[in-house]
Amino acid sequence: MITKTPSKLEKVLAAGHLGVTSECGPPRGSDPEEIIKKANLIKNHVDAVNITDNQTSVTRMCSLAACIRLKMEGVDAVLQMVTRDRNRIALQSDILGAASFDIYNILCLSGDHQSFGDCKAGQNVHDLDSMQLIQTIKQMRDEGKFLGGDDIKRPPQMFIGAAANPFADPFEIRVPRLAKKIAAGVEFIQTQCIYNLDKFEKWMELVRDRGLHEQVYILAGVTPFKSAGMARYMKNRVPGMDVPDEVVKRIAGVPKEKQAEEGINICIESIQRLKEVEGVKGFHVMAIEWEEKVPEIVERAGLYPRPVVE
Amino acid sequence: MIVADKKPIEEIVQEIEDVKSLLIAGCNECVTVCEAGGKKEVGILASALRMYYLNKGKDVKVDEVTLERQCDHEYLEEIRDMVERYDAIVSIACGVGIQFVAEQYPKMRVYPGVDTCFMGATEKRGLWVERCQGCGQCVLAKTGTVCPITRCAKRIMNGPCGGSTKGMCEISQEIECAWQLIIDRLAALGRLDEYEKLFPIKDWSTDRAGGPRKVVREDLQQ
Amino acid sequence: MRLQYPTNINIIRVPCTGKVDIIHILRAFEKGADGVYAVGCLEGDCHFNTGNLRARKRVEQAAKILDTIGIGGQRVQMRNLSSGEGPLFVEYAKEMVELIRELGPNPLKKAKAEIKKRENAA
Numbered sequence: 001m002i003t004k005t006p007s008k009l010e011k012v013l014a015a016g017h018l019g020v021t022s023e024c025g026p027p028r029g030s031d032p033e034e035i036i037k038k039a040n041l042i043k044n045h046v047d048a049v050n051i052t053d054n055q056t057s058v059t060r061m062c063s064l065a066a067c068i069r070l071k072m073e074g075v076d077a078v079l080q081m082v083t084r085d086r087n088r089i090a091l092q093s094d095i096l097g098a099a100s101f102d103i104y105n106i107l108c109l110s111g112d113h114q115s116f117g118d119c120k121a122g123q124n125v126h127d128l129d130s131m132q133l134i135q136t137i138k139q140m141r142d143e144g145k146f147l148g149g150d151d152i153k154r155p156p157q158m159f160i161g162a163a164a165n166p167f168a169d170p171f172e173i174r175v176p177r178l179a180k181k182i183a184a185g186v187e188f189i190q191t192q193c194i195y196n197l198d199k200f201e202k203w204m205e206l207v208r209d210r211g212l213h214e215q216v217y218i219l220a221g222v223t224p225f226k227s228a229g230m231a232r233y234m235k236n237r238v239p240g241m242d243v244p245d246e247v248v249k250r251i252a253g254v255p256k257e258k259q260a261e262e263g264i265n266i267c268i269e270s271i272q273r274l275k276e277v278e279g280v281k282g283f284h285v286m287a288i289e290w291e292e293k294v295p296e297i298v299e300r301a302g303l304y305p306r307p308v309v310e
Numbered sequence: 311m312i313v314a315d316k317k318p319i320e321e322i323v324q325e326i327e328d329v330k331s332l333l334i335a336g337c338n339e340c341v342t343v344c345e346a347g348g349k350k351e352v353g354i355l356a357s358a359l360r361m362y363y364l365n366k367g368k369d370v371k372v373d374e375v376t377l378e379r380q381c382d383h384e385y386l387e388e389i390r391d392m393v394e395r396y397d398a399i400v401s402i403a404c405g406v407g408i409q410f411v412a413e414q415y416p417k418m419r420v421y422p423g424v425d426t427c428f429m430g431a432t433e434k435r436g437l438w439v440e441r442c443q444g445c446g447q448c449v450l451a452k453t454g455t456v457c458p459i460t461r462c463a464k465r466i467m468n469g470p471c472g473g474s475t476k477g478m479c480e481i482s483q484e485i486e487c488a489w490q491l492i493i494d495r496l497a498a499l500g501r502l503d504e505y506e507k508l509f510p511i512k513d514w515s516t517d518r519a520g521g522p523r524k525v526v527r528e529d530l531q532q
Numbered sequence: 533m534r535l536q537y538p539t540n541i542n543i544i545r546v547p548c549t550g551k552v553d554i555i556h557i558l559r560a561f562e563k564g565a566d567g568v569y570a571v572g573c574l575e576g577d578c579h580f581n582t583g584n585l586r587a588r589k590r591v592e593q594a595a596k597i598l599d600t601i602g603i604g605g606q607r608v609q610m611r612n613l614s615s616g617e618g619p620l621f622v623e624y625a626k627e628m629v630e631l632i633r634e635l636g637p638n639p640l641k642k643a644k645a646e647i648k649k650r651e652n653a654a
Contacts, residue, residue, distance in 0.1 A: 131468040165472030239473040239480035357558040362601035
């Protein structure tokens with residue numbers, strides 16, 4: 001496959017390897033040490049690290065600055081960008097800023113509603129939606145033009161990603177919605193955390209029926225549970241999350257001090273099973289505030305060492 | 311119609327502690343229908359304020375008037391003689407009416423007695439719902455006649471987002487997911503294939519982004 | 533039955549308590565009433581289905597306004613009974629009079645008197 005950008009993640013995927021990404025949330029302060037430490041823990045085990053953009057609408061260090069910090073450490077970053085907080089001027093401007101530091105991956109999201117975060121009384125922007133942001137970046141990169149039509153000097157070179165949630169409702173439009181994102185220009189997808197593997201496989205079947213798995217790299221999202229409490233919280237409280245009862249039962253069935261280990265085991269077993277699903281091109285390992293476990297998961301899942309690409 | 315809600319009395323009185331005479335002005339249009347600023351509400355607010363002042367040992371004249379419409383110079387002109395007798399007016403019309411009163415009577419202190427909320431309709435008595443945000447460029451033809459700008463909390467033009475659960479929005483179990491409604495309606499019309507058309511980047515210059523708006527109809531002007 | 537109830541209660545007849553509006557309650561206080569209570573049919577027994585339920589909501593709203601403006605929301609109450617319960621009517625009347633005695637007179641009376649005194653002095 002031909003690559004369009006210098007992105008290491010794109011090269012790994014284009015060479016036919018299973019890609020591995022992870023993610024880090026920037027700190028709630030200006031000290032960069034924490035993010036640098038997190039990144040160094042996982043940098044040899046992943047192809048790129050997502051930096052979240054004020055996730056769950058809680059104010060944090062900006063994704064762009066944190067991505068630059070990673071870049072300075074020699075880690076490839078995936079710049080997450082939500083349409084909640086910026087209009088089209090700010091979005092395009094931040095894309096250029098990121099490109100000036102040779103950040104080669106971007107993930108387009110609408111972002112959680114601000115009512116979940118620490119600025120409930122704030123305005124949201126949503127000048128563009130996530131699909132329109134995909135189109136914007138594609139136009140900037142491939143045509144070298146701003147949305148306003150003017151030429152861009154040294155256009156950004158970014159591998160364009162988006163999220164997909166196979167578990168949100170209504171299920172019947174989840175695949176058409178993916179098709180829409182592909183039509184908009186998305187090149188890789190990181191899915192919502194997968195716990196209901198049967199449903200995910202059903203979704204992938206529909207994806208394959210339309211040949212969409214040939215048009216986009218799908219990275220299956222996995223998140224290890226730290227405890228039975230976390231499993232229950234994800235099941236009951238997180239919108240768009242599908243955690244089957246048997247998964248909760250399994251982790252709740254072991255003694256408290258063994259639950260973290262069981263969570264890792266479940267995660268690795270999921271990866272093993274998902275590897276067999278045609279169209280899954282890699283994994284997005286989201287170990288929430290548990291980054292130190294990423295190397296173990298990647299190694300035990302047989303995804304280590306990471307391929308070296310030119 | 312324009313839907314408004316009554317302002318708490320304690321908030322209204324903060325602005326008018328010092329007046330000696332006050333006119334409460336209602337409106338016979340939208341705010342009457344949503345029971346926030348019609349003749350009845352004028353009576354209640356005036357009575358409450360009269361007692362409030364009296365209880366504080368203040369002799370304040372509080373009178374009542376309800377106009378046919380406050381968003382119309384013609385009807386506002388009808389109270390010109392009356393207006394001069396008061397220190398201030400509390401208007402319980404919508405925000406449009408309140409400002410028009412002030413524009414008509416530039417030397418008069420005018421205060422809002424309602425919070426103007428949105429353009430909506432009466433679902434049932436005591437329940438008003440928003441349906442339009444006046445973006446100036448109607449998209450309903452392409453969205454199964456359900457407005458995502460108004461009814462999606464993120465005004466997503468290519469929805470639904472990943473937070474749609476069992477037909478409800480991620481922000482509240484009481485808010486229907488606009489895109490679920492759009493999809494259901496497209497399905498009912500046998501037009502679900504329309505869903506896959508990408509909605510282009512919207513021109514918000516006809517929305518409030520373009521500054522205060524005007525509709526100019528030369529054919530109607532004299 | 534010819535039961536005796538307190539004579540300081542002024543009865544205003546309405547076809548149904550559903551006819552009682554907030555403004556009627558407020559006006560009574562403006563005119564100097566010390567307390568107001570609406571006596572409706574038993575809940576579930578309204579001839580017009582929901583008249584007494586509406587009345588209760590209006591009484592509650594009026595109470596809120598009276599609290600806000602410093603008159604006291606307790607001065608307005610809702611009571612329910614059936615038409616055969618004369619003794620209960622008397623009991624409610626006595627209860628209401630007792631309650632108002634505890635709360636004291638409508639503060640507006642005193643306020644009015646003071647304004648008048650000031651005017652006379654000036």
